[in-house]
Amino acid sequence: MDNIKVASAKTIARLSIYRRLLRNAMRGGQASVYSHELAEMVGVTAAQVRRDMMEIGFSADSRSGYNIREMIGQISRLLDSPEGENVAIIGMGKLGCALFGFFAGHSNRLKIVAAFDNDPGKAECVISGCRCHAMNRMKDVFARKNIQVVMLAVPEDVAQDVAETAVAAGAKGILNFAPVLLRLPDNIIVQNIDMMVELEKVSYVTRENTRN
Amino acid sequence: MDNIKVASAKTIARLSIYRRLLRNAMRGGQASVYSHELAEMVGVTAAQVRRDMMEIGFSADSRSGYNIREMIGQISRLLDSPEGENVAIIGMGKLGCALFGFFAGHSNRLKIVAAFDNDPGKAECVISGCRCHAMNRMKDVFARKNIQVVMLAVPEDVAQDVAETAVAAGAKGILNFAPVLLRLPDNIIVQNIDMMVELEKVSYVTRENTRN
DNA sequence: TAGATTGTTAATCGATTAACAATC
DNA sequence: TAGATTGTTAATCGATTAACAATC
Numbered sequence: 001m002d003n004i005k006v007a008s009a010k011t012i013a014r015l016s017i018y019r020r021l022l023r024n025a026m027r028g029g030q031a032s033v034y035s036h037e038l039a040e041m042v043g044v045t046a047a048q049v050r051r052d053m054m055e056i057g058f059s060a061d062s063r064s065g066y067n068i069r070e071m072i073g074q075i076s077r078l079l080d081s082p083e084g085e086n087v088a089i090i091g092m093g094k095l096g097c098a099l100f101g102f103f104a105g106h107s108n109r110l111k112i113v114a115a116f117d118n119d120p121g122k123a124e125c126v127i128s129g130c131r132c133h134a135m136n137r138m139k140d141v142f143a144r145k146n147i148q149v150v151m152l153a154v155p156e157d158v159a160q161d162v163a164e165t166a167v168a169a170g171a172k173g174i175l176n177f178a179p180v181l182l183r184l185p186d187n188i189i190v191q192n193i194d195m196m197v198e199l200e201k202v203s204y205v206t207r208e209n210t211r212n
Numbered sequence: 213m214d215n216i217k218v219a220s221a222k223t224i225a226r227l228s229i230y231r232r233l234l235r236n237a238m239r240g241g242q243a244s245v246y247s248h249e250l251a252e253m254v255g256v257t258a259a260q261v262r263r264d265m266m267e268i269g270f271s272a273d274s275r276s277g278y279n280i281r282e283m284i285g286q287i288s289r290l291l292d293s294p295e296g297e298n299v300a301i302i303g304m305g306k307l308g309c310a311l312f313g314f315f316a317g318h319s320n321r322l323k324i325v326a327a328f329d330n331d332p333g334k335a336e337c338v339i340s341g342c343r344c345h346a347m348n349r350m351k352d353v354f355a356r357k358n359i360q361v362v363m364l365a366v367p368e369d370v371a372q373d374v375a376e377t378a379v380a381a382g383a384k385g386i387l388n389f390a391p392v393l394l395r396l397p398d399n400i401i402v403q404n405i406d407m408m409v410e411l412e413k414v415s416y417v418t419r420e421n422t423r424n
Numbered sequence: 425t426a427g428a429t430t431g432t433t434a435a436t437c438g439a440t441t442a443a444c445a446a447t448c
Numbered sequence: 449t450a451g452a453t454t455g456t457t458a459a460t461c462g463a464t465t466a467a468c469a470a471t472c
Contacts, residue, residue: 008463009413016412020391034429043393046429047465054431062429062472078416085415098310099407106391106408110415148422149415173418175411179232179318181255189418191410195314198403199322199387200228201221203297203361204290206385206401210360220439246453259441262454274448274453 012079014052017042019075022068034065080109086147088171090162091154092117092132095177099151100128113145135162138169149173156180224291226264229254231287234280246277292321298359300383302374303366304329304344307389311363312340325357347374350381361385368392 021041025033035053036046053059053066058074060066087103089096092115103112115132122132133141141147150171154162159178166174173189176182179196233253237245247265248258265271265278270286272278299315301308304327315324327344334344345353353359362383366374371390378386385401388394391408 009417010463012413012416013406013409016409017406020408036429041393045465047467050430051432051464060430062431062470064472065429079412081415081419085419087411087415094306094310094313098306101306102407103411107411110411149411149418151411172422173414175407175414181253187421189414189421191414191417193405193407193410194225194229195311195387195405196232196318197225197228198405199299199315199319199361199363200291201224202385202387202401202403203293203299203322204224205221205403206361207293207297209399209401210384222439248453257441258453259443260439263440263456266455272454274446274455276448277453 011052011055014042014044014048015056015075015079018049018052019072019079022072022075026068026072030068032061032065032067033071035060038066076109083146085110085149086113086145087111088114088116088138088142088145088147088150089130090116090135090138090150090152090166092119092122092127093153093155096151096153097128099153099177100130104129114141114147116141135165138166138171142170147171149175151175151177153177223264223267226254226256226260227268227287227291230261230264231284231291234284234287238280238284242280244273244277244279245283247272250278288321295358297322297361298325298357299323300326300328300350300354300357300359300362301342302328302347302350302362302364302378304331304334304339305365305367308363308365309340311365311389312342316341326353326359328353347377350378350383354382359383361387363387363389365389 018038021038022033035049039046039049056074056078058066058071087110089099089112096115096117100112100115103110112130115127115130116135116138117132118135126132148171150166150173152159152163152166152174156178159176159180160182163174163176163182163184167184167188171188174182174191176190176192177195179194182190184190230250233250234245247261251258251261268286268290270278270283299322301311301324308327308329312324312327315322324342327339327342328347328350329344330347338344360383362378362385364371364375364378364386368390371388371392372394375386375388375394375396379396379400383400386394386403388402388404389407391406394402396402
């Protein structure tokens with residue numbers, strides 16, 4: 001159970017979504033769910049759900065389906081760090097503040113515990129209920145608060161520099177919102193959210209789709 | 213040339229990124245680029261770049277490589293709507309305002325031309341330099357400004373309702389930031405950006421990666 | 425039992441890559 | 449020409465799905 005390791009990030013994404021929907025269902029009083037029901041909620045095939053459950057070693061009763069509470073538990077054992085995960089936001093411009101508000105409202109295991117910005121007007125202030133440190137304090141704060149994962153929400157022209165600073169300070173994983181390919185050591189995990197590209201995709205596909 | 217149609221959204225994403233880097237290169241005075249150079253900049257293989265160029269019907273001189281200006285032109289002919297694309301942001305909370313700031317700073321062909329929010333304190337005001345309308349004015353504004361693509365940045369509990377309103381008002385493509393599976397007619401293009409899921413992915417993969 | 429669902433594998437699908445003759 | 453790059457296909461890879469015997 002503890003040594004399960006899911007290969008694909010896509011699977012992780014689906015598991016995260018399963019869990020969210022299952023929590024809603026549980027709040028609604030539902031106790032168990034069939035693969036085809038969950039599939040319908042998430043927008044995947046039933047076979048996909050069953051294969052994912054197989055992959056995390058979770059099984060169902062062929063009469064009543066999957067036990068929701070246990071399924072949430074199993075997904076959480078896999079996805080969540082037992083000690084919780086402390087996350088920092090680097091860059092407290094509009095986007096950084098928006099991210100802070102978004103994540104502060106939601107998660108439980110993932111906690112935004114620090115923010116960084118080089119604007120002297122922000123540094124060492126409390127913004128949106130979160131203490132904002134100067135960039136040069138990363139190493140200290142990362143160590144003290146046990147931070148390995150950061151969200152990078154700085155302008156693109158400084159993204160590479162700031163990312164290097166973060167890595168030097170001990171960051172191991174970066175969720176990068178800057179439209180820049182970060183050049184970092186191989187052992188650093190980088191996931192990009194490129195909103196410009198996503199909007200261009202929607203725009204293009206929509207146009208193609210409405211053409212006829 | 214006008215009837216080229218790229219099948220995959222992944223290809224569109226790469227083309228968008230190629231173009232961004234090529235613009236930077238052109239600004240730096242570079243006139244042409246080899247597939248392996250562009251590949252290195254973007255973080256893909258040279259074969260991938262060549263196949264993408266093949267797909268959009270653009271070719272190179274085997275001595276000097278791809279002409280950057282023409283390549284940008286060809287990608288733009290494919291990606292950009294000739295008349296430009298007018299986009300609306302629905303939901304002018306922190307995230308909506310952040311998106312506005314982000315896109316207002318960047319794009320050329322994609323223009324944020326309207327915003328909507330139901331907060332009476334925001335409706336009909338000008339926020340971040342953009343007029344903010346009440347939700348019930350979508351149909352009118354979409355028609356007047358020729359808007360088909362929207363970015364949905366509202367809280368998850370109202371996302372489905374607001375999305376339906378937007379579709380009824382004429383939206384054909386939605387970039388959805390709410391962590392919700394939108395149920396909409398098949399002919400509506402929906403692209404989700406699920407920041408919670410992305411952060412959980414980074415967190416998980418980082419943990420697995422640093423385990424040993 | 426009867427019937428619906430699960431677990432599981434082989435088949436399918438689509439995207440990526442390796443490889444190399446053609447090109448400039 | 450010589451040499452590096454391109455255009456292009458077959459091979460590879462990984463993820464998804466169809467299908468069905470096993471299960472409750």
